[in-house]
Amino acid sequence: MEKRKTAKIASGLLLASALTLGACSNSTNGGNASSAPASQSAGENNGAVSSVTGPLGKYDPPIEVTTVRAVNQAFKYDEGKSIDNNIWTDIFKDQYGINVKNLWVVDESQYRQKLNISIASGDIPDFMMVNKEELLRLSEEDQLEDLTTLLDQYGSDYLKELLNQDNGTALKAATYEGKLLGIPQMQVNGGVSTAEMIYLRYDWLKNLNLPEPKTIDDVIQIATAFVKDDPDRNGKNDTYGLGLNKDLFQAHGTVKGFFNGFNAYPDVWLKDDSGNLVYGSIQPEMKLALEKLSELYKAGIIDREFTVKDWNKIAEDIAAGRLGLAYGTVSDGGHIHKVNKDNNPDAEWKVYPIVSPDGSPVQPQLNDTANNFFVVKKGVKHPEAMIQLANIYLEHYYLTNYAPDPNPFISRDNGIFPGKYHPVLIDPLNVNLDAFRLVQDALAKNDGSQLGFPASVHYDRLTKYAAGDKEMWFSTIVFGAEGSYSVIDQYDRNGVGIYNAFQGAATPTMSEKMASLKKYQDETFTKIIMGESPITEFDKFASEWKKLGGDQITEEVNERK
C-alpha cells in the first residue's frame, strides 16, 4: 500500500517536471497537457509527458529508461563494447535522445528466475520482457501500462504490420479486458516456420532404390529398409530406422510431425466441429499414430534405446551415420546434419513435408507466434519509449539500405552479431521464409545485387557453395532450393498449419493439474510405443485424463476462449 502511494507521488512529480519541459519540446499535445490537473496520474495521460509525438522522433532533452536483459553465450562483442555500450546504445543516444539503462543482465537460462525474484523485491524496470504467466500476474496487480493507444500513436507502420502478421493472434494473447498490455515478441522463425518436416538420408534412399516419402506407408517402408537392408552398404547391421528422442514431442527426433500425419495434435488445444476447445492428446486420432509407432518399435525399426536418448544423442547417431530418417524442424540441418556431412562428404540429405496415410496434404501443428511480450511498468514517465525502441530496431535493421556497405548489425565471421544487442527485438515472423523466396528468385536470375538483408547473406553463401565451398553446405540444407525452407514455403503456399487454439495464460486447474496429466500422458505413450502397455491403454488414458482434472481444465479453457 505504502509503496503504491509513493509511486503515485513520484509519478505526479515526474509529470510536473515533464510539463515544464514540455514547453520547449515539439509536442503538439503540450497545450492539452498543461490544462490537465497536475495530480492526474501519468498513466492516464500518456501523451502529456512525452516530447515526441509519433514514431522515431528525438527526445530533447534526452530521457532515460530502464530495463533488464537476457543474454547468452552467443553474445560476442567488439573490443571495448558490451551490452551496456554498443552500436545500438549509441544510436539511441545520438539519434533519438534515449538512454537505455540495464538494471541487470543475466544468462537467459536463468532470466525467468532472476526476473521474478527482482520483481518480488520490488525492482520493476520501466520495460521488460515477460511470458504469458507473468503478463497475467502483473496485469492482475494493475502494474502494467495500457499500450492500446500508445501503439497506435507511436508504433511505426512497419511495426504494426509485423504485429498483425499472424492475424492478430499474438496481440490477442496480450490483451486482457480490452487493454493491450504487452507487445508480442514475434519469433524470427515463428508461425509456419515452426512446422515439422522429415529429414532423410537421400544417398541411402538411392542405394536401396526406394521412392521418396509421399505417405506414412512410404515412411514406414523406408524406415524398415534403413534397418534391414544395410542402407550404408557397409555389410553391418548398424543402422536405425526412424529416429525418436525420449521426450517425444520436441527437438530433433520428435514425433509430432508423425502424429500430425494422422490428424493427431498432441499437447495443444483444438477447435472441434461445434467450435468448442478440446485437448489434442486425448483425441482418438492419437491412437492410430501410437499403434503404428508401437508396431515399428516391435519390429525393431525404432531404436530400442530411444527412451534414454535426448536429441543430443539422436544428433550423435546422425553424425555417426547410424540414422537416416527423423522428424525435425527447420534449422536442424544447419547444425545437426551438417556434422554428418563433415564426417562423410558422400552423405546426402533431403527434406520432405510431413505425410499422411493417404498422401493428402497434412496440417502441421505450429508453435505460438509469440511466447514473450514486452511490457511497460505502469506510471513510468515515458511509456512509449519501449515502442520507440522497437521502431528504431526495425528502422535500422530491416528498413535502411546500407549498400554498398554491409549492414552493420548482421552477424560477422567472428560470431559478433550486433543486431541482438537491441533490447526490444521484434522480428518479422517470416523473415527467413521471405529471404528464402528472394534468394531463390535471385538465383534464378543469377543476380543477387538487389537483395537486402538478410537474403543477401544467404545468396552469398549459396553461390559460394555452388562454386565448390563445401563448408557452406549448412546453408544449402536450409536455404537451398531443396532446403528446409522449401518445405516451409510449400506449407505456406498451401495455407496449411494449425495453431494452439488456446492462447491465454494457464488456467487455475491447468497450473495445478497439468504437470501430473502430462506425466501420465508421456508415460502412457512411451509404454504403448515400447509395447509394455497394449494400445487399449490409450482409451483408459483418455478417460482417466478427463477424470483427473482434464474435464475441469477443458471447461476453464472454453470459458476463457
Place this chain on the structure above:
Amino acid sequence: MLKKWRIQAPLHLMLIPGLVAILIFSYIPMAGIVIAFQKFVPVKGIFGSEWVGLQHFRYMIQLPNFTQILWNTTFIASMKIVAGIVVPVSIALLLNEIRKEAYKRTIQTLIYLPYFLSWVILSGILIDILSPSRGVVNQFIVWLGFDSIFFLGSNDWFPYTLVISNEWKEFGFSTIVYLAALAGINPALYEAALVDGASRWKQTLHISLPGMMPIIVLMATLSIGNIMNAGFEQVFNLYGPAVYESGDIIDTFVYRIGLEEAQYGLATAVGLLKSVVSLLLISVSYFLAYRFANYRIF
C-alpha cells in the same frame, strides 16, 4: 562463579562472528519460509501475497502419484545414504593398508576426480557405456554369457543404476574425511597392538574402525537428513518417461510443475517439508545417542 565466567568468556566471544553471520545470512532470510503458506505472486511480494494455509502441502499429498514419487525418493535416497557411508569407509580402510605413500596419494587423487564433473557431462558418458547394444559394460556382460541389461531404461534397474553411478562420482571425495580420521588415530595404539601380536585385520577392527567411529556416526547422522534428497541433478539428466515409474522423485516432479509457471509457494513448501523431516530424523538420532550412549554426536 566469576572465575568460571572469566575462563568461559573468550569461548563465548569466539562464537560471536559466526552467530552474527548466521543471524544476518540465515535467520533473517528464514522469514521467507512463510512463502510455503502463501499463493506467492512475485509482484505482490512476501508481505502482500495471499495466505493459503496448508494448501500446498495438501496439494502435494493429494497428487495422484504422490505415494509413488515419495517412495522413489526415499528408496533411492536411503540406498544412497547407506552406500555413501559403507563405500567410503571401506575404501579409506583399504587405502590405509597401502604402504607406498606415493601410490596411495595417486589413488586418492584419481578417485577424487569424478566429483568435479557435472551430471550433464557424466550422463552423456553413462548413456554410452551402459547402452545395451554398444556400451562396454553390456559387452562385458554378454561376454560373460548373460543377457544385456538396459540399466537406464528399465524400471527394475534404474534406481540401482542411480545409486551405483552416484557412488562412482562421489565416493572418492567422501573418503577424504575418513582418511583424515585415520590420520588422527594415535600411532601408539597400533604399536601397542603390534606388541600384542594382533593381526592387521584385528588392528583394523579394534583400532582403526573405533577411531573413525565418531566421524562415521556424525556423517551417518547428517546424511540421514538427506532422506528426501535423491539427487535432482543426476536423476534429471538420466531419466525419461519410460522410467518415471521408478525414477521420478519429488524434486524432478516439482521442477516439471514449475515449468508451467514460477511456483515459489509449492517449491518452498516442499523444501520446508524436507527440512522438517531432516530435523526430526537428525534430532531423534542425536537424542537417542545422548540418552543411551551418553554421546553427543555434535
Place this chain on the structure above:
Amino acid sequence: MSGHKSPTYRMFQMLNYGFLTALALLCVMPLIHLFAVSFSSNSAATAGEVFLWPVEFTTKSYEFVLTESAFMNAMGVTLLRVLLGVTINMTITILVAYPLSKDAKALAGRTIYVWIFVFTMLFSGGIIPMYMTMRFLGLLDTIWVLVLHTAVPVFNIVILLNFFRNLPKELEEAALIDGAGHWRIMWGIFVPLSAASIATVTLFSIVMHWNAWFDGILFMNSPDHYPLQSYLYTVVVGIQSIINSSTDMEVLAMVSDRTARAAQLFVGSIPVLLVYPFLQRHFTKGIVLGSVKE
C-alpha cells in the same frame, strides 16, 4: 608398523592393490574422455566417436579457450572468491568449532549454540528473501555477496568440532593449569595438532566455493562478473535454450561445438584438482600426536 608378512595378508595386499588400481582407472575415465574430446575435431566428437583417445587431433579448442577473455575473466573471479571465501570460512570454522568442542560444563549453553548452528543447515528461507537481504545490504553484484552468504560452513564446523573433541583432554588441562588462555590453547595446541582435519575442511570449503554456480548467476548483475562455474553453466546448460530458439546458423554451429565446451570444462577443473594432492601431505601428520605425552 611393519612385519605383516603372513601369506594371507600378502595375498590381501595384492588384491587390494589390484582393486584400488582398477577403481582409480574407472574414476579417471570420464576426465580422460573429456580430455580426449577437447583435443578432437568437433565432427568426430559430435558423432560420439571419441572415447578415451582423441580422434582427428587438433588443439583448436584450446586456442579458443586461451583467447576467450570471458573464460579467463571468470577464472579470476573464482580465484578471488576462493581466496576470500576460504579465509572467512576457515576463520569462522575454527573460531566456532573450538568453543563448541568443549562440553556443556566448560561452555554454558553449548547445546543451544550447537543447535542454533545446525538448524541453519536444515532450514533456509529460499532465494527470494536471500536476494532481498543482499539487496538491502547493498551487496548485490559485488564479490562479497558470494563469500558472505556462505560465510558460516556449519557442516565443516561440525566435522572440525568432532575432531577437536577427540584430541586428548590432558593437553588442554595441562595448558590451563600453566595459565594459558583459550586463545593460546586454540592456536597453540588444537590447530597445529589437527592438520589433517583442518586440511579436510579447508578442502571442503575450497570445493564448495569452487563449485557454486547458482549464486553467481542470481546475485551478479552482469555475466562479466560471473565466477567460473556460473560461466561454465551458461556454456553447458544455457546452450540448450539457444539451440532451441536460435536460427542463426553461425551461432548454432558455434554453440554446438562440443570440443570447445570440453576444453573449457577441462581447463576449468585443473586448479581444483591440483589442490587436493597439495593438501594431502597434511593427512599423514597425525603422527605428531604420537609425540604428545599421555
